[in-house]
Amino acid sequence: MSDLLLSAQHLTKRFGGLAAVNDVSVDLFRDRIHAVIGPNGAGKSTLTNLLSGDLPPTIGQITLNGAHTAGKKPETISRLGLGRSYQKTNIFLPFTVWDNVRLAAQSRERHGPWNPLRWLSSASAMPGVNERCERALELAGLTARAHTVAATISHGEQRQLEIAMTLATEPTVLLLDEPLAGMGQAEAESMVALLLRIKKDHAMMLVEHDMDAVFTLADQLTVMVNGQVIATGTPAEVRADAGVQAAYLGEEH
Numbered sequence: 029m030s031d032l033l034l035s036a037q038h039l040t041k042r043f044g045g046l047a048a049v050n051d052v053s054v055d056l057f058r059d060r061i062h063a064v065i066g067p068n069g070a071g072k073s074t075l076t077n078l079l080s081g082d083l084p085p086t087i088g089q090i091t092l093n094g095a096h097t098a099g100k101k102p103e104t105i106s107r108l109g110l111g112r113s114y115q116k117t118n119i120f121l122p123f124t125v126w127d128n129v130r131l132a133a134q135s136r137e138r139h140g141p142w143n144p145l146r147w148l149s150s151a152s153a154m155p156g157v158n159e160r161c162e163r164a165l166e167l168a169g170l171t172a173r174a175h176t177v178a179a180t181i182s183h184g185e186q187r188q189l190e191i192a193m194t195l196a197t198e199p200t201v202l203l204l205d206e207p208l209a210g211m212g213q214a215e216a217e218s219m220v221a222l223l224l225r226i227k228k229d230h231a232m233m234l235v236e237h238d239m240d241a242v243f244t245l246a247d248q249l250t251v252m253v254n255g256q257v258i259a260t261g262t263p264a265e266v267r268a269d270a271g272v273q274a275a276y277l278g279e280e281h
């Protein structure tokens with residue numbers, strides 16, 4: 029059995045009268061991809077926000093690498109080993125690929141307000157940062173693009189850069205929010221290969237609408253509808269679940 033790196037138990041998030049996440053539990057293991065799927069408004073992003081600390085849960089517990097993290101700040105949770113890539117890009121487009129990754133790596137070391145120029149100027153004072161950046165770029169398949177301005181790389185490469193920036197903080201748990209969004213087939217295939225490459229050393233939760241990718245990548249699947257888990261299991265188990273067929277997957281899978 030792989031290591032259990034993150035365990036979320038009975039998470040609920042209420043916005044007024046709406047339970048956007050309603051008594052959801054999820055365990056993330058090293059070398060396993062756990063995909064969370066469901067229709068728009070199911071609560072997938074809210075669940076991700078609870079795990080990353082971007083939102084505090086109304087009820088529930090989260091244990092990350094042995095530490096209780098429910099309600100802690102995102103910076104604290106990041107330092108405890110959680111990396112998150114966002115649906116909306118965090119990339120500084122005028123900077124090079126390398127500088128973006130270096131800023132992300134340094135964000136783990138530094139406190140205080142976001143000031144990219146100060147951080148860039150002080151990189152030499154941080155041993156290990158360059159090596160970490162090189163490793164992250166290599167894993168993300170972007171070494172050859174290191175000195176290219178981020179605005180000029182393709183959409184698919186920008187999504188790879190998001191992953192590289194997340195890897196540069198050396199997380200053990202990765203939360204990936206629609207990493208294949210807006211990609212063509214070739215870009216999607218190279219992102220799937222990237223995720224399989226980094227899987228061994230990480231526990232991953234993948235929120236993704238591309239069902240081909242989900243069924244290729246996921247070791248475990250959770251299906252959410254209206255804030256609740258309606259099914260969880262291996263992709264084969266979920267595919268065979270009559271309730272899931274009716275509520276979400278339809279005839280396609």
Ligand SMILES: Nc1ncnc2c1ncn2[C@@H]1O[C@H](COP(=O)(O)OP(=O)(O)OP(=O)(O)O)[C@@H](O)[C@H]1O
Pocket residue numbers: 043046048066067068069070071072073074075
């Ligand atoms: N800050 C908020 N305040 C009030 N309601 C919210 C807030 N964030 C999300 N919701 C509501 O919670 C529910 C779940 O939203 P959420 O964005 O988590 O769904 P989702 O599964 O990620 O959807 P999508 O696939 O469209 O991203 C929705 O009804 C949404 O309108």
